[in-house]
Amino acid sequence: MKSFFTPHRIILLAIAGALVAIIATTMRWDWLPNYYGDLLAGVWITLVMLVSTCILGMLLAVPLGLIQVTGPKLPALLCKGFCTIIRGTPLLLQLWLIYYGVGSLFPQVPEIRNSMLWPYLREAWPYGVLALTVSFAGYEGEVMRGAFAGVPHGELEAARAYGMGRFTMVRRIWLPRALHRALPTLTGEVVLQLKSTPLLATITVVDLYAVVSKIRQETYIVYEPMLLLALIYLCLTGILVVTFRYFENKIPTRDV
Amino acid sequence: MTALELLALSPPGWGGLLLKGLAMSLTVAFGGYFLGLLIGIGGSFGKLYGGPVMRDLLDVYTTVIRAIPELVLIVLLFYAGSDLVNRLLLLFGSRPIDINGLVAGIAVIGIVQGAYSTEVLRGAIKAINPGQIEAGRAYGMGPGLLLRRIILPAMLPHAIPGLSNLWLIATKDTALLAVVGFMELTLATRQAGGATKAYFLFFSTAGFLYLTVTLLSNVGIRMIERRACRGMPDVG
Amino acid sequence: MAKRVKQLFLMAVMIAFCAGTVSAADDTIRVGFAAEPYPPFTVPDASGNWTGWEVEIIDAVCQEAGLNCELAPTAWDGIIPALVSKKIDLIMGSLSITEERLKTIDFTDKYYNTPAYVVGNKNMAFAATPQGLKGKVLGVQTATTHAAYAEKHYKDTKVKQYPTQDEINQDLVSGRLDATQADSLAMAEFLESEEGRACCDLKGKAISDPAILGRGIGVGLRKGNEALKEKINAAIKGIREKGIYQEITQKYFKVDVYGD
Numbered sequence: 115m116k117s118f119f120t121p122h123r124i125i126l127l128a129i130a131g132a133l134v135a136i137i138a139t140t141m142r143w144d145w146l147p148n149y150y151g152d153l154l155a156g157v158w159i160t161l162v163m164l165v166s167t168c169i170l171g172m173l174l175a176v177p178l179g180l181i182q183v184t185g186p187k188l189p190a191l192l193c194k195g196f197c198t199i200i201r202g203t204p205l206l207l208q209l210w211l212i213y214y215g216v217g218s219l220f221p222q223v224p225e226i227r228n229s230m231l232w233p234y235l236r237e238a239w240p241y242g243v244l245a246l247t248v249s250f251a252g253y254e255g256e257v258m259r260g261a262f263a264g265v266p267h268g269e270l271e272a273a274r275a276y277g278m279g280r281f282t283m284v285r286r287i288w289l290p291r292a293l294h295r296a297l298p299t300l301t302g303e304v305v306l307q308l309k310s311t312p313l314l315a316t317i318t319v320v321d322l323y324a325v326v327s328k329i330r331q332e333t334y335i336v337y338e339p340m341l342l343l344a345l346i347y348l349c350l351t352g353i354l355v356v357t358f359r360y361f362e363n364k365i366p367t368r369d370v
Numbered sequence: 371m372t373a374l375e376l377l378a379l380s381p382p383g384w385g386g387l388l389l390k391g392l393a394m395s396l397t398v399a400f401g402g403y404f405l406g407l408l409i410g411i412g413g414s415f416g417k418l419y420g421g422p423v424m425r426d427l428l429d430v431y432t433t434v435i436r437a438i439p440e441l442v443l444i445v446l447l448f449y450a451g452s453d454l455v456n457r458l459l460l461l462f463g464s465r466p467i468d469i470n471g472l473v474a475g476i477a478v479i480g481i482v483q484g485a486y487s488t489e490v491l492r493g494a495i496k497a498i499n500p501g502q503i504e505a506g507r508a509y510g511m512g513p514g515l516l517l518r519r520i521i522l523p524a525m526l527p528h529a530i531p532g533l534s535n536l537w538l539i540a541t542k543d544t545a546l547l548a549v550v551g552f553m554e555l556t557l558a559t560r561q562a563g564g565a566t567k568a569y570f571l572f573f574s575t576a577g578f579l580y581l582t583v584t585l586l587s588n589v590g591i592r593m594i595e596r597r598a599c600r601g602m603p604d605v606g
Numbered sequence: 607m608a609k610r611v612k613q614l615f616l617m618a619v620m621i622a623f624c625a626g627t628v629s630a631a632d633d634t635i636r637v638g639f640a641a642e643p644y645p646p647f648t649v650p651d652a653s654g655n656w657t658g659w660e661v662e663i664i665d666a667v668c669q670e671a672g673l674n675c676e677l678a679p680t681a682w683d684g685i686i687p688a689l690v691s692k693k694i695d696l697i698m699g700s701l702s703i704t705e706e707r708l709k710t711i712d713f714t715d716k717y718y719n720t721p722a723y724v725v726g727n728k729n730m731a732f733a734a735t736p737q738g739l740k741g742k743v744l745g746v747q748t749a750t751t752h753a754a755y756a757e758k759h760y761k762d763t764k765v766k767q768y769p770t771q772d773e774i775n776q777d778l779v780s781g782r783l784d785a786t787q788a789d790s791l792a793m794a795e796f797l798e799s800e801e802g803r804a805c806c807d808l809k810g811k812a813i814s815d816p817a818i819l820g821r822g823i824g825v826g827l828r829k830g831n832e833a834l835k836e837k838i839n840a841a842i843k844g845i846r847e848k849g850i851y852q853e854i855t856q857k858y859f860k861v862d863v864y865g866d
Binding site: 380382383384386387390445448449450452453456549550551553557560561562564565567569 | 641642643649650651652653654679680681682684687688690691692693769770772773776801
């Protein structure tokens with residue numbers, strides 16, 4: 115701690131503190147109490163979207179990566195094609211394609227309205243979850259491919275020598291080792307996923323960005339809501355990074 | 371109208387508008403990418419050789435920009451940025467200038483890219499064998515000459531994976547400018563889809579165009595990589 | 607060495623910045639409107655040109671006032687910030703005159719005034735009232751008087767806010783929405799289109815609330831711009847007196863949209 119608070123740091127921190135004080139006192143913050151509940155709801159939706167799509171995306175990414183490394187030619191090619199297409203097109207485009215493109219097909223298939231799925235197809239969040247999951251899977255599929263390919267062959271051969279079946283080998287050796295190799299990259303990717311969640315506001319999912327947009331429209335204030343938004347995302351990112359770093363340190367390693 | 375008629379290059383087909391949007395996207399991507407590189411070179415040097423204050427300020431810059439979603443940054447910089455610039459100019463007594471959309475878009479993408487490329491270039495420069503830089507200094511090379519003949523060529527092979535990734539990110543981030551009304555490919559696609567109701571067709575076409583840009587970029591990057599990494603041991 | 611690099615880099619940035627920004631002449635008035643299609647007021651065609659009733663009125667008013675106008679399509683939900691931060695000089699994009707907006711910007715006299723219609727799924731029968739819309743899903747465009755109206759009056763309805771009216775119409779057609787409230791002329795245009803006729807019909811006029819729905823559509827400008835405001839007010843009066851307004855209106859609508 116001693117080396118952190120060197121003289122120039124203290125001066126810079128003081129200047130930053132003064133800036134924050136000026137912003138907090140001179141700018142308009144009177145709208146804050148009215149929207150407190152909305153903001154919390156927005157943060158909750160953002161986090162739910164983030165966690166659910168990351169988990170679902172990883173579930174999809176692991177087979178995508180594995181098949182590219184081990185599998186027969188055709189499935190491997192399909193997986194590679196899928197990852198290339200997802201990584202080669204903007205997420206916003208994918209999102210709008212799924213929401214409006216699929217939506218434009220509904221009038222042509224009237225039976226859909228009577229089906230069980232209709233209440234879900236009417237809502238916006240399933241499309242958001244689908245688009246973000248597919249996007250995450252596309253990027254992580256590539257990361258996992260590199261991770262699976264990078265696990266030293268000796269360990270896999272030792273597993274076969276012990277008579278482990280393919281599934282057991284994947285479950286006990288390959289997957290954990292690959293995940294461990296990929297963990298630093300995955301941290302960055304989860305942060306990137308957090309930064310993709312605001313796009314959901316364009317298809318009417320009421321996440322944090324949508325709430326702040328609403329505040330901007332109802333109050334016509336230009337700077338303050340956006341500053342608060344930036345601050346909240348900064349904090350969320352910080353929490354994510356710290357959490358992941360904690361888990362990284364908990365996994366025992368012998369440097370390979 | 372059939373799909374081919376809708377995509378025709380001249381009106382009433384919308385193909386021409388889509389291609390114009392693509393040209394805009396690429397212009398902003400190129401401009402923003404190179405502006406980001408310039409900022410990155412300055413930033414990485416500041417972080418490596420600068421004083422403690424410079425290093426801290428640059429740390430704040432890269433951390434803040436990399437922690438806030440691009441969409442939020444684009445909206446903030448687009449509206450607040452031009453307003454701030456005009457206020458600063460008024461403070462200095464000159465007239466407010468009119469920043470056109472293209473310049474604003476390039477500036478925004480450039481500032482965001484700058485933060486990422488600072489980190490990439492910093493890592494790449496650190497990976498250069500220090501002996502080479504010391505030898506350059508021993509020969510009496512000035513800072514400019516050192517930068518041009520030793521540092522930039524030597525760091526290129528280490529920087530290429532990161533920089534090529536940043537280029538692909540730049541081309542895709544231009545899509546976010548659609549949210550601020552800048553006429554690039556994604557907004558043109560939505561307009562075409564909205565006017566003709568053929569959403570699937572136009573969004574798929576736009577996706578195809580973006581994919582083409584990505585694949586061609588990959589080919590180009592591999593060529594640059596082969597040339598920059600000649601003489602170096604093969605990786606993997 | 608770092609110092610030299612810093613200086614060179616700062617110089618380069620300054621030059622690039624200045625080169626790119628010294629653009630159009632200062633007497634060009636940039637007129638902002640929504641960048642997304644809003645038939646029949648502002649519609650882009652395949653060559654990127656803008657047409658529509660409002661575009662023609664913009665041309666007529668600018669000509670009458672002797673202003674050098676440039677069309678500046680802007681994202682709707684950022685149009686007032688764009689005006690305030692001087693990216694555009696006027697807003698002529700069907701912006702209603704409301705007390706709330708008058709706190710931030712200024713308005714000229716109105717150039718049209720039409721009521722708000724509620725349009726909904728033709729297979730459902732309900733009235734254009736808060737009770738009629740209870741439990742339904744209503745779509746409104748963000749940053750419009752209709753959004754404010756829905757938030758205030760339709761408390762038992764699920765209100766979804768969209769960036770553009772065009773997307774709301776799409777979701778009405780696909781069945782995701784039960785109803786929408788929007789300007790009567792835009793809704794009339796929608797109901798005349800093929801899918802509008804197939805999916806929806808008019809449920810009625812929204813109950814009047816001038817405090818929220820505003821006193822008509824005016825030209826938005828920054829506060830303190832009295833000279834420009836006078837010029838435009840005179841121009842609006844001028845084109846009505848000379849019959850240009852009626853001529854343009856007859857091309858698009860069967861009624862006089864000026865209102866009372």
